[in-house]
Amino acid sequence: MSFIYDDLECVGYLLFKNIKILNANTISSPLTYGFPAITGFTGATHALSRKIAQIDELNHIRLDGVLIACLDCTVRAYRENAYKEFSFVQSRNPILKTGKTAPIIEEGKCHLTVSLMMGVYTDGFLSEEEKDSLKNNALTLLQQQRLAGGSVIEIDKFNPVQFIEAEELNNFTKQLLPAFVLMDAHRHLIEITEQLKQTNPNATALDALIETAVLHHHPDDIGQKWQTTSVKQGRGWLVPMPVGYQGISPVFEAGQMASSRNLEYQSQYVESIYSLGEWCFPHRIDDLEQAFWYQVYKPEQNLYVVAQKS
Structure with missing residues (x-):
């Protein structure tokens, strides 16, 4: 079931394993920080779907819905000792064309390692050739775009992306270990x-x-x-x-x-x-x-x- 593509059927899922993201946005809202906002991942899924739809042999496929499993999240923050507050580590931007120093705009960054699952929607059956093409193109496109404001620097070396049939989804729980999955509470x-x-x-x-x-x-x-x-x-x-x-x-x-x-x-x-x-352990x-x-x-x-x- 998709909230966007009601006229299409979910035929499977793409699993991207162990995605390392550099300098993701750790400020999720005006009041919270630590892990990027969920919209950073749903937005990336929608952007990836639009790019795949521009490929001739895959223009009938859409992506919607994302499962977020976090393996590691390191906030770039510093404090002098245990009695002082944390502050975000800031970066110095290059000088302006005029030669003046660029202003520092306070940002909050983190380094992430996550595994993502995305729903695959279409109006018919996907052949093995289409599945292989979808996996290869999705892997290439994902590494070319931003994820939660950060840059993808690495994906699992041995099995970076898998296509999971819709009825076999729960058989791949162990593939998410040892991460924690974000659930609504x-x-x-x-x-x-x-x-x-x-x-x-x-x-x-x-x-x-x-x-x-x-x-x-x-x-x-x-x-x-x-x-x-x-x-x-x-x-x-x-x-x-x-x-x-x-x-x-x-x-x-x-x-x-x-x-x-x-x-x-x-x-x-x-x-x-x-x-x-x-944050739930996948087996729960x-x-x-x-x-x-x-x-x-x-x-x-x-x-x-x-x-x-x-």
């Missing part, structure tokens, strides 16, 4: 919100989101030892994350909004939407099909979100 945000309302009836989902970043220190009954608690205990590896955007203005026609990045499309002012995600996921993220547009609510089928 909005249900935990609802549970935590209800838990907070027991002591504060005015608690909101934003309070619950902030609570996931709080550690509570309590003395024991005799006051000799301290205990540390968190609402995340017993709920897995939860992380706050952006899941899309909410429109906060009317939709402007193409070319109407000044300084728009692309004057060919409509524009709208938006704000980030937040929820909770969970019963159906890998539920782990794919899709771009979803809900015009009646002015929502541009990434979501999983569940």
Whole structure:
């Protein structure tokens, strides 16, 4: 099932193993950082799909949905000692044509190693020749484009890309090891919100989101030892994350909004939407099909979100 290509059928998946990404964007939203935003991967999937569609023998194939399995994420940050805050490591840009020093625009970068699965959609059967062509072209094109703002510098040397038949998806769980797969955990945000309302009836989902970043220190009954608690205990590896955007203005026609990045499309002012995600070990996921993220547009609510089928 695809949220974009409803008239096409998912016939399989492409698995890109052990992709090393240099200098990916680690700032995922105005409030969160650490791992790139999901839209960095869904956007890369859509860009790859458009490039494949321009190849004559593959113009009937589309890609949609991406499963993100992270093996390593190293944020480029530094602090002098354990009592000081981290700051992002910045780069010095080349001098301008005038010979003056270019200004430093603060950025947050990270080095990633991920495995990605992307859904393959078409209106018919794929021959073995088409599968081989799809794998070869997708591998070449993926290395030529950006992933989450970073540069792809290496893919698995022995088996970089595989085509997985749709019905065999769950047989390839071990191929994702030893990574952790990013899953939607909005249900935990609802549970935590209800838990907070027991002591504060005015608690909101934003309070619950902030609570996931709080550690509570309590003395024991005799006051000799301290205990540390968190609402995340017993709920897995939860992380706050952006899941899309909410429109906060009317939709402007193409070319109407000044300084728009692309004057060919409509524009709208938006704000980030937040929820909770969970890093899960692949063997804890019963159906890998539920782990794919899709771009979803809900015009009646002015929502541009990434979501999983569940």
